[in-house]
Amino acid sequence: MEDGYFGESVAAGYDESSAEMFEPGAVNPAVDFLAALAGDGRALELGIGTGRIALPLAQRGIPVHGIELSRAMVSRLRAKSGGDAIDVTIGDFSATRVAGTFSVAYLVYNTIMNLTTQSAQVDCFRNVAAHLEPGGCFVVEVCVPSLRSLPPGQNVFPFHVSATGWAYDVYDFATQAMSSNYVRAGGELRSIPFRYVWPAELDLMAQLAGLRLRERWQDWTRKPFTGESTSHVSVWEKPATAAEVVEHAR
Known part of the structure:
Protein backbone atom coordinates (compact mmCIF):
# COMPACT_ATOMS: atom_id res chain seq x y z
CA MET A 1 0.00 0.00 0.00
CA GLU A 2 1.42 3.37 -1.03
CA ASP A 3 0.60 5.00 2.31
CA GLY A 4 1.32 1.93 4.41
CA TYR A 5 -1.32 1.35 7.10
CA PHE A 6 -2.13 5.05 7.39
CA GLY A 7 -3.96 5.73 4.15
CA GLU A 8 -6.83 8.07 3.48
CA SER A 9 -9.40 6.11 5.50
CA VAL A 10 -7.19 6.35 8.60
CA ALA A 11 -5.80 9.85 8.00
CA ALA A 12 -9.30 11.33 7.61
CA GLY A 13 -10.15 10.60 11.23
CA TYR A 14 -6.71 10.29 12.80
CA ASP A 15 -6.76 13.48 14.87
CA GLU A 16 -10.23 12.73 16.20
CA SER A 17 -9.44 9.09 17.05
CA SER A 18 -6.33 10.21 18.97
CA ALA A 19 -7.91 13.36 20.40
CA GLU A 20 -6.45 12.90 23.89
CA MET A 21 -2.93 13.01 22.42
CA PHE A 22 -3.67 16.43 20.88
CA GLU A 23 -4.64 17.96 24.24
CA PRO A 24 -2.22 20.60 25.61
CA GLY A 25 -1.42 18.33 28.55
CA ALA A 26 -0.04 15.73 26.16
CA VAL A 27 1.55 18.04 23.60
CA ASN A 28 3.15 20.83 25.64
CA PRO A 29 5.51 18.71 27.80
CA ALA A 30 6.82 16.94 24.68
CA VAL A 31 7.36 20.22 22.85
CA ASP A 32 9.10 21.75 25.89
CA PHE A 33 11.39 18.72 26.15
CA LEU A 34 12.29 18.69 22.44
CA ALA A 35 12.69 22.45 22.17
CA ALA A 36 15.26 22.42 24.97
CA LEU A 37 17.29 19.77 23.14
CA ALA A 38 16.99 21.54 19.78
CA GLY A 39 18.31 24.84 21.11
CA ASP A 40 19.24 26.99 18.13
CA GLY A 41 19.42 23.98 15.81
CA ARG A 42 17.09 22.04 13.56
CA ALA A 43 14.72 19.19 14.44
CA LEU A 44 13.99 16.05 12.41
CA GLU A 45 10.71 14.24 13.08
CA LEU A 46 10.42 10.65 11.89
CA GLY A 47 6.80 9.79 11.15
CA ILE A 48 5.63 13.40 11.27
CA GLY A 49 2.03 12.44 10.61
CA THR A 50 -0.48 15.28 10.79
CA GLY A 51 1.90 17.55 12.70
CA ARG A 52 0.78 17.03 16.31
CA ILE A 53 4.28 17.80 17.63
CA ALA A 54 5.94 19.41 14.61
CA LEU A 55 3.55 22.35 14.31
CA PRO A 56 3.84 23.66 17.90
CA LEU A 57 7.60 22.99 17.82
CA ALA A 58 7.90 25.08 14.65
CA GLN A 59 5.85 27.80 16.32
CA ARG A 60 8.67 28.02 18.87
CA GLY A 61 10.95 29.12 16.02
CA ILE A 62 12.65 25.75 15.57
CA PRO A 63 13.05 24.62 11.93
CA VAL A 64 11.43 21.19 11.62
CA HIS A 65 11.87 18.71 8.77
CA GLY A 66 9.70 15.61 8.64
CA ILE A 67 9.93 12.18 7.08
CA GLU A 68 6.60 10.44 6.48
CA LEU A 69 5.49 7.45 4.41
CA SER A 70 1.81 8.42 4.23
CA ARG A 71 0.90 11.14 1.75
CA ALA A 72 -2.61 11.11 3.21
CA MET A 73 -1.28 12.08 6.63
CA VAL A 74 0.93 14.79 5.15
CA SER A 75 -2.05 16.27 3.31
CA ARG A 76 -3.74 16.74 6.71
CA LEU A 77 -0.59 18.47 7.99
CA ARG A 78 -0.55 20.78 4.97
CA ALA A 79 -4.17 21.80 5.60
CA LYS A 80 -3.35 23.13 9.07
CA SER A 81 -2.14 26.61 9.89
CA GLY A 82 1.63 26.69 9.38
CA GLY A 83 1.67 23.22 7.84
CA ASP A 84 2.76 24.42 4.42
CA ALA A 85 5.93 25.92 5.95
CA ILE A 86 7.26 22.57 7.22
CA ASP A 87 9.45 20.60 4.82
CA VAL A 88 8.43 16.94 4.55
CA THR A 89 10.17 14.17 2.65
CA ILE A 90 8.01 11.21 1.65
CA GLY A 91 9.65 7.89 2.47
CA ASP A 92 10.50 5.16 4.95
CA PHE A 93 12.11 6.84 7.95
CA SER A 94 14.45 3.90 8.56
CA ALA A 95 16.27 4.62 5.29
CA THR A 96 15.25 7.99 3.81
CA ARG A 97 17.96 10.66 3.87
CA VAL A 98 17.43 14.41 3.85
CA ALA A 99 19.86 17.27 3.42
CA GLY A 100 21.73 18.83 6.31
CA THR A 101 22.24 17.87 9.93
CA PHE A 102 20.05 18.24 13.00
CA SER A 103 20.53 18.93 16.69
CA VAL A 104 17.63 16.65 17.61
CA ALA A 105 15.70 13.85 15.90
CA TYR A 106 12.66 12.27 17.45
CA LEU A 107 10.13 9.45 17.20
CA VAL A 108 7.03 9.83 19.38
CA TYR A 109 3.86 7.95 20.32
CA ASN A 110 5.23 4.39 19.80
CA THR A 111 6.14 5.07 16.15
CA ILE A 112 9.41 3.08 16.41
CA MET A 113 7.18 0.00 16.56
CA ASN A 114 5.83 0.72 13.07
CA LEU A 115 9.11 -0.76 11.90
CA THR A 116 8.19 -4.42 12.10
CA THR A 117 11.63 -6.08 12.05
CA GLN A 118 14.62 -5.74 14.30
CA SER A 119 16.85 -4.97 11.31
CA ALA A 120 14.62 -2.07 10.27
CA GLN A 121 14.73 -0.67 13.80
CA VAL A 122 18.53 -0.92 13.80
CA ASP A 123 18.60 0.79 10.39
CA CYS A 124 16.50 3.59 11.85
CA PHE A 125 19.08 4.29 14.57
CA ARG A 126 21.88 4.28 12.01
CA ASN A 127 19.91 6.59 9.72
CA VAL A 128 19.30 9.01 12.58
CA ALA A 129 22.95 8.93 13.63
CA ALA A 130 23.94 9.94 10.09
CA HIS A 131 21.62 12.97 10.33
CA LEU A 132 22.71 14.19 13.76
CA GLU A 133 25.36 16.83 14.25
CA PRO A 134 28.04 16.03 16.86
CA GLY A 135 26.43 16.30 20.27
CA GLY A 136 22.95 15.91 18.75
CA CYS A 137 20.28 13.73 20.34
CA PHE A 138 17.81 11.07 19.26
CA VAL A 139 14.60 10.92 21.33
CA VAL A 140 12.16 8.00 21.34
CA GLU A 141 8.84 7.83 23.18
CA VAL A 142 7.51 4.28 23.31
CA CYS A 143 5.53 1.98 25.55
CA VAL A 144 7.01 -0.81 27.61
CA PRO A 145 5.49 -4.09 26.33
CA SER A 146 2.46 -5.09 28.41
CA LEU A 147 3.49 -8.74 28.77
CA ARG A 148 3.24 -8.62 32.57
CA ARG A 190 -8.64 -2.97 11.10
CA SER A 191 -5.33 -4.58 12.02
CA ILE A 192 -1.93 -2.83 12.18
CA PRO A 193 1.33 -4.78 12.61
CA PHE A 194 4.06 -3.64 14.99
CA ARG A 195 7.22 -4.96 16.61
CA TYR A 196 7.53 -4.35 20.33
CA VAL A 197 10.97 -3.50 21.67
CA TRP A 198 12.50 -3.35 25.14
CA PRO A 199 14.50 -0.40 26.56
CA ALA A 200 17.72 -2.44 26.82
CA GLU A 201 17.31 -3.59 23.22
CA LEU A 202 16.97 0.03 22.09
CA ASP A 203 20.17 0.87 23.99
CA LEU A 204 22.00 -1.82 22.04
CA MET A 205 20.61 -0.51 18.75
CA ALA A 206 21.87 2.93 19.73
CA GLN A 207 25.31 1.55 20.55
CA LEU A 208 25.49 -0.15 17.14
CA ALA A 209 24.76 3.25 15.59
CA GLY A 210 27.46 5.00 17.62
CA LEU A 211 25.06 6.67 20.05
CA ARG A 212 25.08 6.52 23.84
CA LEU A 213 22.26 6.72 26.36
CA ARG A 214 22.05 10.19 27.91
CA GLU A 215 18.83 9.97 29.91
CA ARG A 216 15.64 7.95 30.28
CA TRP A 217 12.38 9.06 31.89
CA GLN A 218 8.92 7.65 32.35
CA ASP A 219 7.38 10.52 30.41
CA TRP A 220 8.01 13.99 29.02
CA THR A 221 7.73 15.59 32.47
CA ARG A 222 10.84 13.67 33.57
CA LYS A 223 9.22 11.38 36.08
CA PRO A 224 11.73 8.67 37.05
CA PHE A 225 11.66 5.51 34.95
CA THR A 226 11.12 2.43 37.12
CA GLY A 227 10.25 -1.22 36.78
CA GLU A 228 6.58 -0.24 37.04
CA SER A 229 6.68 2.32 34.22
CA THR A 230 4.47 1.52 31.23
CA SER A 231 6.30 3.84 28.85
CA HIS A 232 9.56 5.72 28.54
CA VAL A 233 11.14 8.72 26.86
CA SER A 234 14.76 7.89 26.08
CA VAL A 235 17.50 10.19 24.79
CA TRP A 236 20.64 8.95 23.05
CA GLU A 237 23.48 11.32 22.19
CA LYS A 238 25.97 11.37 19.33
CA PRO A 239 29.49 11.91 20.69
CA ALA A 240 30.63 15.48 20.13
CA THR A 241 34.35 14.87 19.55
CA ALA A 242 36.58 12.23 18.00
CA ALA A 243 37.97 11.42 21.45
CA GLU A 244 34.48 10.72 22.74
CA VAL A 245 33.83 8.44 19.76
CA VAL A 246 36.91 6.38 20.66
CA GLU A 247 35.94 6.28 24.33
CA HIS A 248 32.39 5.22 23.49
CA ALA A 249 33.67 2.36 21.31
CA ARG A 250 35.70 0.82 24.15
Missing part, protein backbone atom coordinates in the same frame (compact mmCIF):
# COMPACT_ATOMS: atom_id res chain seq x y z
CA SER A 149 -0.49 -7.99 32.16
CA LEU A 150 -1.01 -11.28 30.34
CA PRO A 151 -2.01 -14.40 32.27
CA PRO A 152 0.09 -17.52 31.54
CA GLY A 153 -0.84 -19.03 28.20
CA GLN A 154 -2.58 -15.89 26.88
CA ASN A 155 -1.26 -13.75 24.04
CA VAL A 156 -4.17 -11.32 23.60
CA PHE A 157 -4.43 -8.08 25.58
CA PRO A 158 -7.70 -6.06 25.30
CA PHE A 159 -7.12 -2.33 25.82
CA HIS A 160 -10.43 -0.72 24.82
CA VAL A 161 -14.05 -1.82 25.17
CA SER A 162 -17.08 0.35 24.45
CA ALA A 163 -20.60 0.13 23.05
CA THR A 164 -19.33 1.03 19.57
CA GLY A 165 -16.26 -1.16 19.35
CA TRP A 166 -13.29 -2.74 21.02
CA ALA A 167 -9.55 -3.08 20.52
CA TYR A 168 -6.93 -5.62 21.45
CA ASP A 169 -3.23 -6.42 20.94
CA VAL A 170 -1.99 -9.84 19.84
CA TYR A 171 1.59 -10.81 20.77
CA ASP A 172 4.01 -13.31 19.22
CA PHE A 173 6.55 -13.87 21.99
CA ALA A 174 9.06 -15.70 19.76
CA THR A 175 9.49 -12.88 17.24
CA GLN A 176 8.33 -9.80 19.21
CA ALA A 177 5.80 -9.23 16.46
CA MET A 178 2.44 -7.89 17.55
CA SER A 179 -0.65 -6.35 16.05
CA SER A 180 -3.19 -3.85 17.28
CA ASN A 181 -6.69 -4.76 16.18
CA TYR A 182 -9.75 -2.51 16.13
CA VAL A 183 -13.28 -3.87 15.75
CA ARG A 184 -16.25 -1.57 15.21
CA ALA A 185 -19.85 -2.45 15.88
CA GLY A 186 -21.04 -4.17 12.74
CA GLY A 187 -17.91 -6.28 12.38
CA GLU A 188 -15.42 -3.96 10.60
CA LEU A 189 -11.85 -4.98 11.52
Whole structure:
Protein backbone atom coordinates (compact mmCIF):
# COMPACT_ATOMS: atom_id res chain seq x y z
CA MET A 1 0.00 0.00 0.00
CA GLU A 2 1.42 3.37 -1.03
CA ASP A 3 0.60 5.00 2.31
CA GLY A 4 1.32 1.93 4.41
CA TYR A 5 -1.32 1.35 7.10
CA PHE A 6 -2.13 5.05 7.39
CA GLY A 7 -3.96 5.73 4.15
CA GLU A 8 -6.83 8.07 3.48
CA SER A 9 -9.40 6.11 5.50
CA VAL A 10 -7.19 6.35 8.60
CA ALA A 11 -5.80 9.85 8.00
CA ALA A 12 -9.30 11.33 7.61
CA GLY A 13 -10.15 10.60 11.23
CA TYR A 14 -6.71 10.29 12.80
CA ASP A 15 -6.76 13.48 14.87
CA GLU A 16 -10.23 12.73 16.20
CA SER A 17 -9.44 9.09 17.05
CA SER A 18 -6.33 10.21 18.97
CA ALA A 19 -7.91 13.36 20.40
CA GLU A 20 -6.45 12.90 23.89
CA MET A 21 -2.93 13.01 22.42
CA PHE A 22 -3.67 16.43 20.88
CA GLU A 23 -4.64 17.96 24.24
CA PRO A 24 -2.22 20.60 25.61
CA GLY A 25 -1.42 18.33 28.55
CA ALA A 26 -0.04 15.73 26.16
CA VAL A 27 1.55 18.04 23.60
CA ASN A 28 3.15 20.83 25.64
CA PRO A 29 5.51 18.71 27.80
CA ALA A 30 6.82 16.94 24.68
CA VAL A 31 7.36 20.22 22.85
CA ASP A 32 9.10 21.75 25.89
CA PHE A 33 11.39 18.72 26.15
CA LEU A 34 12.29 18.69 22.44
CA ALA A 35 12.69 22.45 22.17
CA ALA A 36 15.26 22.42 24.97
CA LEU A 37 17.29 19.77 23.14
CA ALA A 38 16.99 21.54 19.78
CA GLY A 39 18.31 24.84 21.11
CA ASP A 40 19.24 26.99 18.13
CA GLY A 41 19.42 23.98 15.81
CA ARG A 42 17.09 22.04 13.56
CA ALA A 43 14.72 19.19 14.44
CA LEU A 44 13.99 16.05 12.41
CA GLU A 45 10.71 14.24 13.08
CA LEU A 46 10.42 10.65 11.89
CA GLY A 47 6.80 9.79 11.15
CA ILE A 48 5.63 13.40 11.27
CA GLY A 49 2.03 12.44 10.61
CA THR A 50 -0.48 15.28 10.79
CA GLY A 51 1.90 17.55 12.70
CA ARG A 52 0.78 17.03 16.31
CA ILE A 53 4.28 17.80 17.63
CA ALA A 54 5.94 19.41 14.61
CA LEU A 55 3.55 22.35 14.31
CA PRO A 56 3.84 23.66 17.90
CA LEU A 57 7.60 22.99 17.82
CA ALA A 58 7.90 25.08 14.65
CA GLN A 59 5.85 27.80 16.32
CA ARG A 60 8.67 28.02 18.87
CA GLY A 61 10.95 29.12 16.02
CA ILE A 62 12.65 25.75 15.57
CA PRO A 63 13.05 24.62 11.93
CA VAL A 64 11.43 21.19 11.62
CA HIS A 65 11.87 18.71 8.77
CA GLY A 66 9.70 15.61 8.64
CA ILE A 67 9.93 12.18 7.08
CA GLU A 68 6.60 10.44 6.48
CA LEU A 69 5.49 7.45 4.41
CA SER A 70 1.81 8.42 4.23
CA ARG A 71 0.90 11.14 1.75
CA ALA A 72 -2.61 11.11 3.21
CA MET A 73 -1.28 12.08 6.63
CA VAL A 74 0.93 14.79 5.15
CA SER A 75 -2.05 16.27 3.31
CA ARG A 76 -3.74 16.74 6.71
CA LEU A 77 -0.59 18.47 7.99
CA ARG A 78 -0.55 20.78 4.97
CA ALA A 79 -4.17 21.80 5.60
CA LYS A 80 -3.35 23.13 9.07
CA SER A 81 -2.14 26.61 9.89
CA GLY A 82 1.63 26.69 9.38
CA GLY A 83 1.67 23.22 7.84
CA ASP A 84 2.76 24.42 4.42
CA ALA A 85 5.93 25.92 5.95
CA ILE A 86 7.26 22.57 7.22
CA ASP A 87 9.45 20.60 4.82
CA VAL A 88 8.43 16.94 4.55
CA THR A 89 10.17 14.17 2.65
CA ILE A 90 8.01 11.21 1.65
CA GLY A 91 9.65 7.89 2.47
CA ASP A 92 10.50 5.16 4.95
CA PHE A 93 12.11 6.84 7.95
CA SER A 94 14.45 3.90 8.56
CA ALA A 95 16.27 4.62 5.29
CA THR A 96 15.25 7.99 3.81
CA ARG A 97 17.96 10.66 3.87
CA VAL A 98 17.43 14.41 3.85
CA ALA A 99 19.86 17.27 3.42
CA GLY A 100 21.73 18.83 6.31
CA THR A 101 22.24 17.87 9.93
CA PHE A 102 20.05 18.24 13.00
CA SER A 103 20.53 18.93 16.69
CA VAL A 104 17.63 16.65 17.61
CA ALA A 105 15.70 13.85 15.90
CA TYR A 106 12.66 12.27 17.45
CA LEU A 107 10.13 9.45 17.20
CA VAL A 108 7.03 9.83 19.38
CA TYR A 109 3.86 7.95 20.32
CA ASN A 110 5.23 4.39 19.80
CA THR A 111 6.14 5.07 16.15
CA ILE A 112 9.41 3.08 16.41
CA MET A 113 7.18 0.00 16.56
CA ASN A 114 5.83 0.72 13.07
CA LEU A 115 9.11 -0.76 11.90
CA THR A 116 8.19 -4.42 12.10
CA THR A 117 11.63 -6.08 12.05
CA GLN A 118 14.62 -5.74 14.30
CA SER A 119 16.85 -4.97 11.31
CA ALA A 120 14.62 -2.07 10.27
CA GLN A 121 14.73 -0.67 13.80
CA VAL A 122 18.53 -0.92 13.80
CA ASP A 123 18.60 0.79 10.39
CA CYS A 124 16.50 3.59 11.85
CA PHE A 125 19.08 4.29 14.57
CA ARG A 126 21.88 4.28 12.01
CA ASN A 127 19.91 6.59 9.72
CA VAL A 128 19.30 9.01 12.58
CA ALA A 129 22.95 8.93 13.63
CA ALA A 130 23.94 9.94 10.09
CA HIS A 131 21.62 12.97 10.33
CA LEU A 132 22.71 14.19 13.76
CA GLU A 133 25.36 16.83 14.25
CA PRO A 134 28.04 16.03 16.86
CA GLY A 135 26.43 16.30 20.27
CA GLY A 136 22.95 15.91 18.75
CA CYS A 137 20.28 13.73 20.34
CA PHE A 138 17.81 11.07 19.26
CA VAL A 139 14.60 10.92 21.33
CA VAL A 140 12.16 8.00 21.34
CA GLU A 141 8.84 7.83 23.18
CA VAL A 142 7.51 4.28 23.31
CA CYS A 143 5.53 1.98 25.55
CA VAL A 144 7.01 -0.81 27.61
CA PRO A 145 5.49 -4.09 26.33
CA SER A 146 2.46 -5.09 28.41
CA LEU A 147 3.49 -8.74 28.77
CA ARG A 148 3.24 -8.62 32.57
CA SER A 149 -0.49 -7.99 32.16
CA LEU A 150 -1.01 -11.28 30.34
CA PRO A 151 -2.01 -14.40 32.27
CA PRO A 152 0.09 -17.52 31.54
CA GLY A 153 -0.84 -19.03 28.20
CA GLN A 154 -2.58 -15.89 26.88
CA ASN A 155 -1.26 -13.75 24.04
CA VAL A 156 -4.17 -11.32 23.60
CA PHE A 157 -4.43 -8.08 25.58
CA PRO A 158 -7.70 -6.06 25.30
CA PHE A 159 -7.12 -2.33 25.82
CA HIS A 160 -10.43 -0.72 24.82
CA VAL A 161 -14.05 -1.82 25.17
CA SER A 162 -17.08 0.35 24.45
CA ALA A 163 -20.60 0.13 23.05
CA THR A 164 -19.33 1.03 19.57
CA GLY A 165 -16.26 -1.16 19.35
CA TRP A 166 -13.29 -2.74 21.02
CA ALA A 167 -9.55 -3.08 20.52
CA TYR A 168 -6.93 -5.62 21.45
CA ASP A 169 -3.23 -6.42 20.94
CA VAL A 170 -1.99 -9.84 19.84
CA TYR A 171 1.59 -10.81 20.77
CA ASP A 172 4.01 -13.31 19.22
CA PHE A 173 6.55 -13.87 21.99
CA ALA A 174 9.06 -15.70 19.76
CA THR A 175 9.49 -12.88 17.24
CA GLN A 176 8.33 -9.80 19.21
CA ALA A 177 5.80 -9.23 16.46
CA MET A 178 2.44 -7.89 17.55
CA SER A 179 -0.65 -6.35 16.05
CA SER A 180 -3.19 -3.85 17.28
CA ASN A 181 -6.69 -4.76 16.18
CA TYR A 182 -9.75 -2.51 16.13
CA VAL A 183 -13.28 -3.87 15.75
CA ARG A 184 -16.25 -1.57 15.21
CA ALA A 185 -19.85 -2.45 15.88
CA GLY A 186 -21.04 -4.17 12.74
CA GLY A 187 -17.91 -6.28 12.38
CA GLU A 188 -15.42 -3.96 10.60
CA LEU A 189 -11.85 -4.98 11.52
CA ARG A 190 -8.64 -2.97 11.10
CA SER A 191 -5.33 -4.58 12.02
CA ILE A 192 -1.93 -2.83 12.18
CA PRO A 193 1.33 -4.78 12.61
CA PHE A 194 4.06 -3.64 14.99
CA ARG A 195 7.22 -4.96 16.61
CA TYR A 196 7.53 -4.35 20.33
CA VAL A 197 10.97 -3.50 21.67
CA TRP A 198 12.50 -3.35 25.14
CA PRO A 199 14.50 -0.40 26.56
CA ALA A 200 17.72 -2.44 26.82
CA GLU A 201 17.31 -3.59 23.22
CA LEU A 202 16.97 0.03 22.09
CA ASP A 203 20.17 0.87 23.99
CA LEU A 204 22.00 -1.82 22.04
CA MET A 205 20.61 -0.51 18.75
CA ALA A 206 21.87 2.93 19.73
CA GLN A 207 25.31 1.55 20.55
CA LEU A 208 25.49 -0.15 17.14
CA ALA A 209 24.76 3.25 15.59
CA GLY A 210 27.46 5.00 17.62
CA LEU A 211 25.06 6.67 20.05
CA ARG A 212 25.08 6.52 23.84
CA LEU A 213 22.26 6.72 26.36
CA ARG A 214 22.05 10.19 27.91
CA GLU A 215 18.83 9.97 29.91
CA ARG A 216 15.64 7.95 30.28
CA TRP A 217 12.38 9.06 31.89
CA GLN A 218 8.92 7.65 32.35
CA ASP A 219 7.38 10.52 30.41
CA TRP A 220 8.01 13.99 29.02
CA THR A 221 7.73 15.59 32.47
CA ARG A 222 10.84 13.67 33.57
CA LYS A 223 9.22 11.38 36.08
CA PRO A 224 11.73 8.67 37.05
CA PHE A 225 11.66 5.51 34.95
CA THR A 226 11.12 2.43 37.12
CA GLY A 227 10.25 -1.22 36.78
CA GLU A 228 6.58 -0.24 37.04
CA SER A 229 6.68 2.32 34.22
CA THR A 230 4.47 1.52 31.23
CA SER A 231 6.30 3.84 28.85
CA HIS A 232 9.56 5.72 28.54
CA VAL A 233 11.14 8.72 26.86
CA SER A 234 14.76 7.89 26.08
CA VAL A 235 17.50 10.19 24.79
CA TRP A 236 20.64 8.95 23.05
CA GLU A 237 23.48 11.32 22.19
CA LYS A 238 25.97 11.37 19.33
CA PRO A 239 29.49 11.91 20.69
CA ALA A 240 30.63 15.48 20.13
CA THR A 241 34.35 14.87 19.55
CA ALA A 242 36.58 12.23 18.00
CA ALA A 243 37.97 11.42 21.45
CA GLU A 244 34.48 10.72 22.74
CA VAL A 245 33.83 8.44 19.76
CA VAL A 246 36.91 6.38 20.66
CA GLU A 247 35.94 6.28 24.33
CA HIS A 248 32.39 5.22 23.49
CA ALA A 249 33.67 2.36 21.31
CA ARG A 250 35.70 0.82 24.15
